[in-house]
Amino acid sequence: MKRVLLLGDEAIAQAALDAGLSGMYAYPGTPSTEIMEFIQSSKVGSDRNVHREWSSNEKTAMEAALGMSYAGKRAMVAMKHVGLNVAADGFINSAITGVNGGLIIVSADDPSMHSSQNEQDSRFYGKFAFVPCFEPSNQQEAYDMVFDAFEVSEKYMMPVLVRITTRLAHSRASINLRATLPQKKLSLPVDPLQFVLLPAIARKKYKSLLSAYESLRYESLITKYNNFKDGSKRDLGIITCGIAYNYFLENVGESISDFPVLKISAYPFPKELIKDITGRCKEILILEEGAPVIEEAIRGILDDGIKIRGRLDGTVPRDGELNPAIVAKAIGLPVSYGKAVPSLVKMRPPSFCIGCGHADMFNSLTEAIKPYGSGHVFSDIGCYTLAALPPFNAINSCVDMGASVTMAIGASDAGLFPSIAVIGDSTFTHSGMTGLLDAVVKNSPVTIIISDNSTTGMTGGQKSQATGRIEQICEGIGVKREHLRVIVPLRKNHAENVCILKEEFEYRGVSVVIASRECIQTATKRKRSENSNE
Amino acid sequence: MMKNDIILAGVGGQGILSIAAAIGLAAVANDLFLKQSEVHGMSQRGGDVQSHLRLSDKPVSSDLIPYGKADLIISVEPMESLRYLPWLSDKGWLVTNSNPFINIPDYPSLDEILKEIKKIKNHIIIDADGIAKEAGSARSGNMVILGTASPYIDMSFESLENAIRKLFGRKGNQMVETNLKALRAGRECSVK
Numbered sequence: 001m002k003r004v005l006l007l008g009d010e011a012i013a014q015a016a017l018d019a020g021l022s023g024m025y026a027y028p029g030t031p032s033t034e035i036m037e038f039i040q041s042s043k044v045g046s047d048r049n050v051h052r053e054w055s056s057n058e059k060t061a062m063e064a065a066l067g068m069s070y071a072g073k074r075a076m077v078a079m080k081h082v083g084l085n086v087a088a089d090g091f092i093n094s095a096i097t098g099v100n101g102g103l104i105i106v107s108a109d110d111p112s113m114h115s116s117q118n119e120q121d122s123r124f125y126g127k128f129a130f131v132p133c134f135e136p137s138n139q140q141e142a143y144d145m146v147f148d149a150f151e152v153s154e155k156y157m158m159p160v161l162v163r164i165t166t167r168l169a170h171s172r173a174s175i176n177l178r179a180t181l182p183q184k185k186l187s188l189p190v191d192p193l194q195f196v197l198l199p200a201i202a203r204k205k206y207k208s209l210l211s212a213y214e215s216l217r218y219e220s221l222i223t224k225y226n227n228f229k230d231g232s233k234r235d236l237g238i239i240t241c242g243i244a245y246n247y248f249l250e251n252v253g254e255s256i257s258d259f260p261v262l263k264i265s266a267y268p269f270p271k272e273l274i275k276d277i278t279g280r281c282k283e284i285l286i287l288e289e290g291a292p293v294i295e296e297a298i299r300g301i302l303d304d305g306i307k308i309r310g311r312l313d314g315t316v317p318r319d320g321e322l323n324p325a326i327v328a329k330a331i332g333l334p335v336s337y338g339k340a341v342p343s344l345v346k347m348r349p350p351s352f353c354i355g356c357g358h359a360d361m362f363n364s365l366t367e368a369i370k371p372y373g374s375g376h377v378f379s380d381i382g383c384y385t386l387a388a389l390p391p392f393n394a395i396n397s398c399v400d401m402g403a404s405v406t407m408a409i410g411a412s413d414a415g416l417f418p419s420i421a422v423i424g425d426s427t428f429t430h431s432g433m434t435g436l437l438d439a440v441v442k443n444s445p446v447t448i449i450i451s452d453n454s455t456t457g458m459t460g461g462q463k464s465q466a467t468g469r470i471e472q473i474c475e476g477i478g479v480k481r482e483h484l485r486v487i488v489p490l491r492k493n494h495a496e497n498v499c500i501l502k503e504e505f506e507y508r509g510v511s512v513v514i515a516s517r518e519c520i521q522t523a524t525k526r527k528r529s530e531n532s533n534e
Numbered sequence: 535m536m537k538n539d540i541i542l543a544g545v546g547g548q549g550i551l552s553i554a555a556a557i558g559l560a561a562v563a564n565d566l567f568l569k570q571s572e573v574h575g576m577s578q579r580g581g582d583v584q585s586h587l588r589l590s591d592k593p594v595s596s597d598l599i600p601y602g603k604a605d606l607i608i609s610v611e612p613m614e615s616l617r618y619l620p621w622l623s624d625k626g627w628l629v630t631n632s633n634p635f636i637n638i639p640d641y642p643s644l645d646e647i648l649k650e651i652k653k654i655k656n657h658i659i660i661d662a663d664g665i666a667k668e669a670g671s672a673r674s675g676n677m678v679i680l681g682t683a684s685p686y687i688d689m690s691f692e693s694l695e696n697a698i699r700k701l702f703g704r705k706g707n708q709m710v711e712t713n714l715k716a717l718r719a720g721r722e723c724s725v726k
Contacts, residue, residue: 005562007572030575115575171571171597172554174562243597250596324600336602338622342650344642345616348545350581351637383579459575 002177008168009034011139011175012078012106015146017044020181022073022101023051025061027430028459029080030115031169032108036078037462048183054456056465057401057430058083062090062105069103069159070195072187074150078106081122086401086431088125091159095129096205097195098157101184102150105131106162108169111290111321115458117381117398119319121291122163126267130213132222133161133267135242139173141225141265147178148221156212156219165289167321168243217268225265228273230280231258236331237281239274239294241265244287247327264294274298278306285330286310289322349389357517358384358451360489361497362394365422365449368501372418378411380404380432382424383457395422402431408446409439418447418505425452425466433473436512440478445508447501450474451489453519461522474512483511490517535592536566536688539599541618542585543609545635546578549676550610552701554585556680559697560689561589569594580637582614589688608683610662610676611635612647619654628654629683631662631675658682660723666716674716681720691721 006014013035016024024045026036039045039052051068055061058079068075079087084107091105107122126133134149136142142164149160193201216222237260240248245263249256262277264270278284278298284306286295292311299308309315315330316322325335352359362384369376379385379395380403387394397407404421405428412419423432428450439446450470456462466473474484485504487497497515504511518526540557544550554570561568571586588594601620607628609615615630622628630651634644651657660682662675669678677698684691695714702709 003562005558005568034574114573167571167597170574171569172558173569173594174567246595246597250600323598324596328600335600337620338602338604338624338626339619339654341619342616344646344650345613346638346640346642348580348582348614348638350546350579353579386579458579460578 003174004177005172005174006139007034007170007172008136008139008142008164009108009170010038011143012146012162012164013038013042014175014177015143016076016104017042017048017050018178018180019147019150020074020183021050021076022183023065023068023075024078025051025055025065025075026078027055027058027061027083028456028462029083029108030459031110031166032078032080032083032106033459033462034169035106044180054463054465058087059090062087062094065103066090066094066097066099069099069101070189071101073101073184075101076104076106078108080116081107081109081120082116082118082400083107084122084125091125092129093197094159095131096197096202096209098205098209099153099159100157100187100189100194102153103159104146104149104153104162105159106164109163109165109290111165114166117400119290121293122161123267123290123293126161126163130209131159131161132156132216133163134225135163135265135267136168137242137245137263137265139168139171140175142168143175143177145225148224152219152221156216158212163242165243165321213268217270222266223270226263226270226273228262228277229260231256231260233258233260234280235282237277237284238262238287239264239277239284240287241294242289244289244322244327247322247324248287248331250324251328251331251333269294269297281306283307283309285315287316287322287327287330350386351389352383352386353520355520356383357453357489357515357520358387360491360494360517361449361451361515362387362392364489364494364497364501366392366394368498368505369420372505376416376418377420377422378404378407379421380423380427382427384422384424384451387422401427402435405432405435405448406438408448409435409444412444412446417445419445420505421446421448423448423450424457425450425454425470426456426464428470429464429466429473433477436474436479436510437477439510443509446510447504447507448510448512450512450514452514452516453522454516455519455522457519457521461519461525470514479510479512483507483509484514485511486514486516488517489515536590538589538606538688539604540587540589540606540608540687541599541604541621542587543607543614543618544583544611545614545637546581546583548610548635550583550585553608553676553680554587556677556694556697556701557587557589557687559700560693563693563696564689566591566689567594569597571597582617584618606683606686608679610679612644612651612659613642616647616650622654625656627656627658627683627686629658629679629686631679632659633661633663633675658724660720662720665719665723669712669715669719671712671716674713677713677716678720681717682724684717684721685724
């Protein structure tokens with residue numbers, strides 16, 4: 001048996017390849033990015049010609065993966081948790097169409113918001129869509145579950161959600177690999193109307209989805225990952241899931257044998273097992289990474305059963321990720337801290353790289369906007385969001401992918417002038433283009449600055465769909481040529497760039513300023529690899 | 535029972551993940567259990583980054599090291615070495631580079647930082663950048679630090695050397711040799 005050292009993300013990618021994957025679809029997003037990156041750089045991926053190109057956004061990725069499944073082959077789509085919001089339409093309806101080839105949706109949650117704007121829990125989406133959900137607690141389980149998830153998907157003709165969190169996605173461990181399975185052959189759905197969600201068809205399919213979801217509770221591949229182990233204690237039983245199990249085990253060590261423990265790693269969760277453990281113990285402590293999904297279900301509205309402790313009664317903090325200390329306190333074990341951090345240690349927030357084009361663009365923007373006062377700049381998701389921090393303090397919003405353009409439109413509708421959006425190139429093609437069309441159609445007085453560094457920078461420099469296409473896209477959408485300006489954000493062009501920005505702020509229609517300079521990180525990497533190839 | 539809980543500290547872009555990868559490869563070669571948690575994403579843009587690295591001859595549960603349990607802090611930046619003191623055990627060692635990475639306006643005085651580091655019973659402060667330069671590769675300061683910390687990691691020095699051969703092998707023989715030289719130069723600075 002081969003053992004390799006892999007990140008949780010990479011374990012999922014390796015498992016998908018080993019399980020006969022034909023298509024991987026994704027848009028970069030921390031902490032999910034390394035799944036696609038691993039497949040792109042793997043030999044098996046290229047030998048087997050697995051589809052492994054980035055998609056424009058999570059929705060297009062989700063739908064393309066569903067198309068691969070329609071054609072009978074195994075497909076996977078991966079995204080960060082908020083990406084599932086973007087993909088939600090396709091995701092939820094894919095539960096109703098069902099699948100042909102096995103289809104796995106990986107959603108990587110980011111509790112504590114290390115690199116995100118919220119900490120939503122993807123398990124809600126599983127229940128919302130009536131889609132089975134696997135939640136691995138370690139890298140080996142992540143690897144093994146992908147095989148089972150494909151099997152469940154094909155057996156029940158349902159998409160399957162795999163939910164991971166940051167600490168699993170970005171933690172390495174050694175994994176035992178299985179033998180590689182063959183890829184599936186092209187085969188169309190037996191029922192030609194399976195994917196046609198006309199109301200009359202959708203109603204029937206929805207009924208069968210509801211009953212299939214209930215029967216999943218008894219699916220052996222799901223129950224295999226939900227284990228109850230009794231212990232001698234009767235005063236406290238533990239229900240734990242995903243990565244929370246590791247922190248529990250870390251704290252109790254070998255005395256785990258004293259505790260009745262129900263470990264839940266697959267959903268819909270097993271009611272019988274929950275009734276079993278709650279019937280044995282006076283109190284139950286629920287440890288889950290993310291939202292109190294299981295806890296709320298067990299408490300229900302009446303909350304009149306046995307004493308339940310968890311995130312809802314303050315035993316565990318309501319928000320933020322878990323760690324060994326939080327779990328220790330919840331069990332009632334002491335935590336021994338080392339020395340305190342000396343007071344001279346200062347915060348070191350992330351910042352623009354030295355020589356970053358975004359920074360030069362913001363310097364020009366800040367000067368050009370000065371006469372109008374503050375509060376005019378809507379921004380978006382990417383490295384350039386760092387302009388919210390000192391010394392720039394240059395942006396007033398960061399909400400979701402593409403919202404800079406559309407919020408600028410709405411604010412200008414309300415009378416704000418000038419109303420300015422700053423969006424990156426990759427975010428623009430992800431979700432900014434449709435907003436720009438809205439602006440063009442009603443000729444909103446907005447200035448859209450596309451800060452184009454020709455890459456998806458924040459996630460580490462993945463290919464941007466926008467590269468080499470932004471001007472054409474804007475012209476195609478209908479931006480007037482004379483108000484489609486291209487500038488190079490360099491210090492030497494500062495005065496000229498300030499002038500151009502001021503001109504376009506004053507124009508009472510849609511203008512787009514493309515501030516174009518390659519990301520300093522990808523430029524360095526590119527030069528290094530060009531040198532080594534010489 | 536063998537157990538090494540190591541915190542690697544630095545600033546995004548300083549190469550702590552290469553240190554982690556070297557130790558990780560050595561651990562696998564030594565048939566040890568391993569978990570290594572890293573920071574990807576936003577913080578890598580010049581923010582503080584850390585990696586929790588846990589080696590053991592028994593399976594490792596938590597991906598994160600509990601407070602007060604780290605045996606070793608390896609830091610490529612002096613102020614960053616102090617950020618993780620709540621994790622360091624009483625008997626733990628702190629090995630750090632003396633060269634500050636200043637990308638914030640309120641960076642404290644280096645003398646004050648070094649004074650705080652010297653309050654830790656088991657500490658080693660080295661000029662990793664200077665030693666790396668002498669070894670012929672200014673960019674291998676991270677391997678110098680690893681060399682200095684190596685006596686406190688319960689694996690043979692040879693297995694770390696082999697890990698470096700594997701890690702940098704793809705980038706050519708010269709890259710392997712400069713990094714090995716940096717590792718050995720760092721090892722010589724160690725007090726043990």
